[in-house]
Amino acid sequence: MVESLKKLAEKFNIEGEVKDVVLFGNGHINETYKVFTDKNMYTLQKINKVVFPDPAAIMENSVGVTGFLAEKIKARGGDIYRETLHFLKADDGKYYVIDENGDYWRSWIFIDKATAHEVVTGPEMLEESGRAFGEFQRQLADYPADTLYEVIKDFHNTPARFKQLTDAIEANKSGRKGNCKAEIEFALTREEAAGELMKLLNEGKLPLKVTHNDTKMSNILVDDETNKAVCIIDLDTVMPGLTAFDYGDSLRAGASTAAEDEADLSKVWFDLGLFEAYTKGFLSVCKDALTELELETLPLGAKLMTYEVGIRFLADYINGDVYFRTKYPEHNLVRARNQFKLVKDIEDKWDKIMEIIHKYM
Ligand code: GN1
Ligand code: MG
Numbered sequence: 001m002v003e004s005l006k007k008l009a010e011k012f013n014i015e016g017e018v019k020d021v022v023l024f025g026n027g028h029i030n031e032t033y034k035v036f037t038d039k040n041m042y043t044l045q046k047i048n049k050v051v052f053p054d055p056a057a058i059m060e061n062s063v064g065v066t067g068f069l070a071e072k073i074k075a076r077g078g079d080i081y082r083e084t085l086h087f088l089k090a091d092d093g094k095y096y097v098i099d100e101n102g103d104y105w106r107s108w109i110f111i112d113k114a115t116a117h118e119v120v121t122g123p124e125m126l127e128e129s130g131r132a133f134g135e136f137q138r139q140l141a142d143y144p145a146d147t148l149y150e151v152i153k154d155f156h157n158t159p160a161r162f163k164q165l166t167d168a169i170e171a172n173k174s175g176r177k178g179n180c181k182a183e184i185e186f187a188l189t190r191e192e193a194a195g196e197l198m199k200l201l202n203e204g205k206l207p208l209k210v211t212h213n214d215t216k217m218s219n220i221l222v223d224d225e226t227n228k229a230v231c232i233i234d235l236d237t238v239m240p241g242l243t244a245f246d247y248g249d250s251l252r253a254g255a256s257t258a259a260e261d262e263a264d265l266s267k268v269w270f271d272l273g274l275f276e277a278y279t280k281g282f283l284s285v286c287k288d289a290l291t292e293l294e295l296e297t298l299p300l301g302a303k304l305m306t307y308e309v310g311i312r313f314l315a316d317y318i319n320g321d322v323y324f325r326t327k328y329p330e331h332n333l334v335r336a337r338n339q340f341k342l343v344k345d346i347e348d349k350w351d352k353i354m355e356i357i358h359k360y361m
């Protein structure tokens with residue numbers, strides 16, 4: 001096993017001789033290893049081809065975006081090997097190696113003395129993550145978004161997700177639709193609201209940007225000494241999208257007072273202090289890169305990203321748990337209820353939310 005991993009690592013343009021390869025991190029989708037040579041350290045990763053059937057397209061997106069970021073980092077005197085991922089070419093000039101099973105592997109320079117945190121410990125950390133994702137938006141504001149592959153079609157197209165839900169209800173493959181009447185009703189009564197962002201995009205009122213689309217805390221490397229965000233990772237879902245997607249998806253998880261699958265809904269609230277901390281960090285770096293309407297509609301992102309994943313969990317429950325990994329039979333329903341509780345709380349706190357964001361615009 002280790003021998004074959006060493007051979008794979010050696011196919012990339014690494015420095016030095018491979019001394020060791022160890023399993024690394026706790027991602028649920030790709031398989032990640034840390035490679036030690038006598039000169040440096042590297043990450044080696046197998047791309048999950050079920051979730052990402054076109055790994056070459058992903059690598060084109062990732063290399064395009066990181067190369068662009070590196071230019072900006074260099075221009076301001078930053079460290080291009082630390083502040084963005086630096087992918088390595090293989091011997092044949094490609095940014096991936098295909099193994100004997102047809103799996104795609106990639107490699108980048110390991111970023112040392114920095115950690116991806118799974119849990120947000122408080123407002124300071126959330127504010128720092130806001131700055132990091134705000135910086136990502138700002139630096140990529142002039143990247144030609146339409147040159148990126150849409151690696152997962154309609155990923156944050158909430159009306160398309162709504163259609164997936166109504167299809168699931170109609171097919172009722174698991175026979176479970178009678179168990180979740182209240183949740184179905186909650187979802188269906190919000191059809192019009194579900195389309196608000198896509199409508200503005202289709203009318204040309206909101207610009208298409210480069211978005212990360214998985215803006216959770218654990219996709220940021222934080223410096224172990226300074227606690228400052230160093231680098232955004234997990235670029236697989238980088239695609240054209242709305243800034244509100246990235247801003248909103250961070251808040252969905254980051255501003256909740258409980259885990260995504262907390263079953264006791266009395267513990268689940270959308271915390272305005274956390275919301276404010278993230279908003280402050282995010283807008284302190286990128287507000288000048290956003291239009292007035294983009295700024296005004298950021299909170300819609302928080303509401304719709306939460307609603308969207310809620311209806312995805314609900315649809316998956318009705319489909320019989322085919323997409324999200326579940327630990328017990330009602331897991332997806334519990335997740336959907338949890339997300340809908342947050343949506344309701346966001347709706348109830350809407351005026352306050354708008355008041356807070358206006359402080360930072
Ligand atoms: C999935 O696998 P993970 O945790 O990075 C999903 C996100 C959801 C999230 C909900 C490719 O992300 O869209 O918000 O679960 N990613 C994909 O936990 O579907
Ligand atoms: Mg991910």
